[in-house]
Amino acid sequence: MIHQASQKKVRLIFFISVVVLVSAFIISVATGYISLSPSQLGRTIFGFGTSQENLILFSFRLPRILVTILAGMGLALSGAILQSVTRNPLSDPGILGINAGAGLMVVIYVMYFSSEATSFIYVLPFFALVGGILTTIVIYLLSFKRGEGVEPTRLVLVGVGLASAINGLIFTLTARLEEEQNAFIANWIAGRIWGDDWIFVLALLPWLLILSPIIFSKAHILNILNLNENVSVGLGVKVERERRLLLLIAVSLAAVSVSVSGGIAFIGLMAPHIARNLVGPRHQSFLPIAAVLGSILLLVSDTIGRSLLDPSGIPAGIIVTIIGAPYFLYLMAKR
Template sequence: MINSKKLRKAQMTIVIAAIALILVFVISVSTGFASLSPMRLWYTLFGQGTPREELILFTFRLPRILVTILAGMGLAISGAILQSITRNPLADPGILGINAGAGLAVVFFVMIFGGGSGSSIYFLPIFALGGGMLTAIIIYVLSYKKGEGIDPGKMLLVGVGLSAAISGAILTLASKIAREDYDFFANWMAGRIWGDDWVFVMALLPWLIILLPTIIRKSNILNTMSLNENLSIGLGVKVEKERYILLMIAVALAAASVSVSGGIAFVGLMAPHIARSLVGPRHQLFLPVAAMTGAILLLTADTIGRVILDPSGIPAGIIVSIIGAPYFMYLMSKNK
């Protein structure tokens, strides 16, 4: 049972996080080269805006913002799952190399289909998923100890090493991409939110609609697995089966997110930690907060990047890394 006082506090935190996300959304729409005031945003959303305002909102701003929000949620939930099933507070799809594996698959996608949009873009999350999944399986096998499960420290080292190796392969292959397609890939690697059309929203949205409710239903399993493996087995949890399923879900969320948002790290590291500090470790409470925190972090980073060097902007991935790298070092020193 959850203490009623803690439950009320958690519910209030969820409401505040939702309000904060709405405020960041309004600010993001209202700033930049093509801006839209909060009052005109309201009218335009309900079909009472001018043609120019409708063009700004529905063509330039809203698709990009929705992709950013969805990607931030996906990366945050992915990081939360990885941290729970490995009991490693430093686990993150970017740090562990899953994003790099997805990036390698994106290179192959660009080499086959090019960097343009169109119907082929729907295959990009599938390519990214395959690359991220293969990387996760390799990390899982190399960091697994029979009878003990995953070694969290070894998993981190294997992930960092594999990420470096894959990054080298990416750079080698990227040099063979046609010049017009290389610009697309370079922006992807830098973490620029390149999915600025409704087709990208539709490519990402189904993954979250299907996978997020599944994770919420498995909250109790995550609660026990994050504490002790033997305790989970004693409570009747099929640990190996559930860990494999949860790992695949985490990889799918991360790979689908970065496939349309770019190679963004640290969101999956920071958002779960912030959420736990606010509402505690119960997944029923902290997963919704982590999802909204991830969306807020990534949307804020993208908005700052657009405003600093408007109209070309600084990639959101760079802004997040500036914040995330010191935070990662702080966690490293804290968990020695």
């Protein structure tokens, strides 16, 4: 039984995180090439805005912000699962190369099909998922050593190396693309939030609505998988079956998130770590907070990027990398 004071602490931190997310949402909605004052924002939300204000809020900013929030949540949950299943605190879908594998399939789809949102947005997440799964299988096989299993440091090194190789292949393939397709892939690799229409929200939302409840229902399994494998088996957990299912969920969340948001790394590394430091390693406590923190990190990064360089802005992925790369090096040095 968790101490009542600990439960209150978890609820308080979760409430504060939600308040910060709502505040970041309001600031992001009002910030951009054309700013909206609080009065303009208020009257537009309640249906009294001008045609220009309605266009800015409901057609441009709101869908992009919701995609950013959902993608940040998906990447954070994916990273939390990967860290627990592999018992490796450095695991992240971007660092391990899962995002790169998904990106390779995005490039292949753009090369042979189309980059028009109406024709491919619902199909693209499945292509990205195939790329993420295949990359995960290769990483697992290259990291596995008979008698030792998957060693955490080896997993990271293999993931980083494979991600570099895949990114090299992506750059080679993009040289064959037309100018418009090349620009699209360049923006995707840089981590620019390109899903800025309601159709992208509708494409991403069902995955989170279906997979998130499964993750939270498996929180006790994730707690056990963090223990020694023999202990997990002794407690009655079918380790391999649960590990494969959770890995599939983690890869799915990462792949579909980056398919509409761009190649963004480090969200899945930072959000779970910060959440664990705040409320401890129990998954029932830190998973919801990690999801909210992932949304905050990506939303704030996108808002900063849009504000620093008008009108095109700096891709959110670059802002996240500026924050996340030193954090990753700190964790590596700490280990």
